[in-house]
Amino acid sequence: MTNEHRQRASAEDRETQDSSAIVFEGVTKRYGDGTVAVESLDLTLPAGELTVLVGPSGCGKTTTLRMINRLETLSAGRLLIGERDVMSVDATRLRRQIGYVMQHSGLFPHKTIADNIAVVPRLLGWDKKRLRERVAELVEMVGLDEALAARYPHQLSGGQQQRVGLARALAADPPILLMDEPFAAVDPIVRARLQTEFLDLQRRVQKTIVMVTHDIDEAMKLGDRVAIFAQGGRLARFDTPARILSTPASDFVVDFIGADRELRRLALERLDSLELDAGLTAPRDEIVARARSYLQQAGSSGIVVLDEHRAPLGWLDWDTLKQADDRARIDSLALKPWRHRLYLHDNLRSALNALISAPGEVMPVLNAQGRYVGVIDQLQLTGRLT
Amino acid sequence: MNSDFMSLMAGVIHFFSQPMNWQGPGSIPAHIIEHVTYVLISTLIGAAIALPVGIGLGHSGRGGLMAINISNIGRAIPSFGVIILVFLLVGYGVIPVIVALVALAIPPMVTNSYVGMREVDPTVRQAAVALGMTGWQRLWQVELPIALPLIMAGVRTSAVQVMSTATLAAYVGLGGLGRYLIDGLAVRDLAQVLVGAILVAVLAVVTELLFAGLQKLITARGLQ
Numbered sequence: 001m002t003n004e005h006r007q008r009a010s011a012e013d014r015e016t017q018d019s020s021a022i023v024f025e026g027v028t029k030r031y032g033d034g035t036v037a038v039e040s041l042d043l044t045l046p047a048g049e050l051t052v053l054v055g056p057s058g059c060g061k062t063t064t065l066r067m068i069n070r071l072e073t074l075s076a077g078r079l080l081i082g083e084r085d086v087m088s089v090d091a092t093r094l095r096r097q098i099g100y101v102m103q104h105s106g107l108f109p110h111k112t113i114a115d116n117i118a119v120v121p122r123l124l125g126w127d128k129k130r131l132r133e134r135v136a137e138l139v140e141m142v143g144l145d146e147a148l149a150a151r152y153p154h155q156l157s158g159g160q161q162q163r164v165g166l167a168r169a170l171a172a173d174p175p176i177l178l179m180d181e182p183f184a185a186v187d188p189i190v191r192a193r194l195q196t197e198f199l200d201l202q203r204r205v206q207k208t209i210v211m212v213t214h215d216i217d218e219a220m221k222l223g224d225r226v227a228i229f230a231q232g233g234r235l236a237r238f239d240t241p242a243r244i245l246s247t248p249a250s251d252f253v254v255d256f257i258g259a260d261r262e263l264r265r266l267a268l269e270r271l272d273s274l275e276l277d278a279g280l281t282a283p284r285d286e287i288v289a290r291a292r293s294y295l296q297q298a299g300s301s302g303i304v305v306l307d308e309h310r311a312p313l314g315w316l317d318w319d320t321l322k323q324a325d326d327r328a329r330i331d332s333l334a335l336k337p338w339r340h341r342l343y344l345h346d347n348l349r350s351a352l353n354a355l356i357s358a359p360g361e362v363m364p365v366l367n368a369q370g371r372y373v374g375v376i377d378q379l380q381l382t383g384r385l386t
Numbered sequence: 387m388n389s390d391f392m393s394l395m396a397g398v399i400h401f402f403s404q405p406m407n408w409q410g411p412g413s414i415p416a417h418i419i420e421h422v423t424y425v426l427i428s429t430l431i432g433a434a435i436a437l438p439v440g441i442g443l444g445h446s447g448r449g450g451l452m453a454i455n456i457s458n459i460g461r462a463i464p465s466f467g468v469i470i471l472v473f474l475l476v477g478y479g480v481i482p483v484i485v486a487l488v489a490l491a492i493p494p495m496v497t498n499s500y501v502g503m504r505e506v507d508p509t510v511r512q513a514a515v516a517l518g519m520t521g522w523q524r525l526w527q528v529e530l531p532i533a534l535p536l537i538m539a540g541v542r543t544s545a546v547q548v549m550s551t552a553t554l555a556a557y558v559g560l561g562g563l564g565r566y567l568i569d570g571l572a573v574r575d576l577a578q579v580l581v582g583a584i585l586v587a588v589l590a591v592v593t594e595l596l597f598a599g600l601q602k603l604i605t606a607r608g609l610q
Contacts, residue, residue, distance in 0.1 A: 071516060096518035106513030110531045110606035120517050152608030168517070 020082055020175040020208045021047040022068060027077035029063050029233070037063040038233035040077065045225075047175075050202055050209040052223035054216055055256070060233030065178055065212045069098045081176065096120055099169030099177040099207075103184050105161040107153040113139075113164050114149040120172040138167040143197060159190035166198070170205070179211040183218065195222060216256065220245070220264055228253055242268055266348035266384065274348075274384075276365055276374030281306050284313055284331035288324045295321065302360040305335055310371040312338065315359040341366060344373065348384060351376055397577025398584070412565075418585065420561035424552045425593075428484050429545045432491030436544075437537065440496040444503020444533070445525055453500060457493035465490050465551050473558050483555040490551055491544040498540025502533030535605045542597035549590045553582070563589070 022045040029038040038060040045051045053061040066072040067079055070091045079086045086094060107116050114135050121131050139146050142163040153161055162182060169177055182198075183191045199222060202209060213219055219226045220241040228244070230236040230252050237244055237253045244253065245265045281304045282291050295303055295318060302317040314335025324333055336359035342351055343366050355363045355378055362375040401407060407414050436457075443450045465486045472482035506529050514524040530537075556564030566582025569575075602610075 069516060071512075092518045092520050094518070095516060100513075100516040102509060102513060102516070104509045106507075106509040106516075108510060108513070108528055108532075108608075109507075110608045112608065119519075123518055123523070154608065 021045060022176070022208060022210065023078075023080040024064075025078040025080070027064075027067065027079055028075050029060070029067060029072060030075040036233060037072075038067070041233065041235060043227060043235060043238060045208065045210060047208050048206045049224040050211065050222060051225045051227060052219040053210065053212045053227050053229060054214065054219040055229030055236075056231060057214060059229035059231055061212045061227075061229045062180060063233070064229070065180055065210055068176070068178055068210060069095045069100060096123055096172065097174050097176070099171075099174040101162075101165050101169045101177070101179040101182045103181040105153070105158075105165035107161055107164055107168070109153050111152075112149065113144075113151055113153070113156070116153065116164055117149075117167045117171050119168060124172055134171060138171060141170070141201065142167045157190075158186045159194060162186055162194060175207060177207045177209045179209065181213055182211065184213070184215070198222070217264070217267075220267070228256060263349055263352070266352060266381070267350075269348045269384065270344070271342065271346055271348065271351055271365055271376065272344040274376070274380065276376060277362075277380070279304055279362060279364070279375035281372065282316075282330060284308070284329070286330050287326070288321060288328045288330055288333070289326040291316065291330050292321050304362070304364050304372065304375065305330055306372055311366070312364040312372055314338070317360060336360075338363065341370075342376070343368065348381060352381055355381070394576055394580065397575075398580050401577055401581050414581075414585065417561060417563050417565055418589070421549075421552055421555075421563045421586075421589065424480075424483060424487060424555055424560075424562055425545065425548050428487030428548055428552075429491050429541070431484070432488045432544060432548075433495055433541060435488070436492040436495035436540075437499050440499030440540075441503055441525075441530070441533075441537070444500040445521075445529060447504065450500050450504065454497050457496040460489055461493045463489065466554055466557070469554055469558060478559060480555075480560060482558055483552075483560055486554065487548050487552060491548050494543040494547070495537075495540040498543070499533065499537045502536030502540075503529055505536065506532045531606050532609065535601060535609060538597065538601040538604065542594065542601065545593050545597060546590050549593050550586060553586060 024041045024043040027038060027041045028036070030036050041064065053064055055061050063072050067074050068081070068086065070086055074087065107113075108119070111119075117135050117138055118131050121134060126134070135149065136146065139149055144160065144163050144167070148156065148160065153164070156164065162185070166182070169179075183194050186194065195218065211222065223241055225239065226237075226241055226244055227235060228237040236250060236256070242265075245268070280294060280298050280300045280302075282294060284305055284307050286305075291303060295301075302315050303321075305313045305316050307313050313331065314337045316330055316333060316335055320333050321330075324330075338354070338359070339357050340350075340354035340363075342354050342363055345368070351363065351365075355376070362377045364375050365373050367373050402414075410416070439453060443453050468486035468489055469482045472485045476482065510528065510532070511524070514528045519527065552562055553564030553567055555562045556568040563582050563585050566578050566585070570578030570580075570582060
């Protein structure tokens, strides 16, 4: 490579580093048989944000994603990354500057985890030392045990493989990350954990991320913005999750986000944004007579019994209290425990779920240390709905 | 019958124990070397033709069915017929034998290398494209290493088949272990025929084992 070549190459690299908004201008994708996957799409995905493309199958969301790194070729229109038209750049060079995570990790079975992660840096000609350091850094960043680096993909669980897939995509620190249903193939529990960790990671790395999913809950949870596609590759809505849920704008969007959109909105709000009721509580060593008088004064149907660390033991209702011996300790009575634990960082939708199965009409809320901070009741939640 | 068999075995042992059968031209080692030379040359030429075809078709994913069908037809052609035909065309020499053995070696290698390449997980191929590998990088760094065990299995099948069939060389006056079969039959020396048969069988088994070991050796650890 001549000096001049090298300078030009690094100038091009910088270009993607600096301006990485992705702009679709009248982009159309038509296949040979005449089917239109994407129809005259105008869309600007802002730099440093996570945009989720969501919609029913066959709506062109995956095709849209794959046009960004030229896995699909556009039939008409322009697709810009920053100022640069993707069709004017060499495809392999473009792809090395764009991370790609797929549904099934697509790891190379004959290479170790470390070598899988190092693929793109190696294509870019990094030296050994830099490669090694980067791999170690990434293994930690995506939450993998470093002992796994020397293993092979088939020795890892699905969740671990997805983490490696993410590390591989991030390896050369690309400004843009494309993710094609990255969490769809793992079981729901692992998925929820990966999603949360991924959000944390995005807060730290601040890349321009485009993610495809068919799961509207995932879209609303992860997206800074959500683009909802309708059949035939039309963009039905592009906005923040909160605005989409409060003003859906069209029947299609209402249908797609579902009849329970009010409930979905609850999922966007956390308990610590509410003013919690202090509730009626008593320590476990309280005697029945005193507890009875608290209850009568407050006009409540029951009381939250707390242990010595102010963690809720259970719900004591009037019927139990009424029949008990005056001088008995209340923790000797039949307390009704809660099936769920609700913390301040939980969202209102989980609160609603917990309330439905709670004994009594209230649900205690805990701080991060598990201590009681107050209660939430159905009335407070329904007040939050329109 | 029983005494016939005993005397036959005695003849075989006698043959193997004669020092003169182990030295000089026309001895057992000389025939083995001739035989193995035919096998090596034809398998290598066959591989040089078959592997690029099978791997290339498998990589591009085009025309594979045609290649497999043609090579299957090739399988149906009797090697002896090919030898006679080429012998009539070019006359005496090693060429008819090599042509027949090459034709025999090609089909398993084309089929296996094509199938091996097609068996590479499409997700893995797609990942290689999406990560920014060029066509050659995908071929050398991803598809070939993954397909290698199946490709090698094809080479192994070919080599073993050629090893057994190379006895035909003796029919057109050449050497190799077929000499014992032809010459033994000509003078009704069954012990000598049996010696040839045993040697060919042993060589075929040794070839099989060698390739099995080689295949294990070059298969990436992640694929085992």
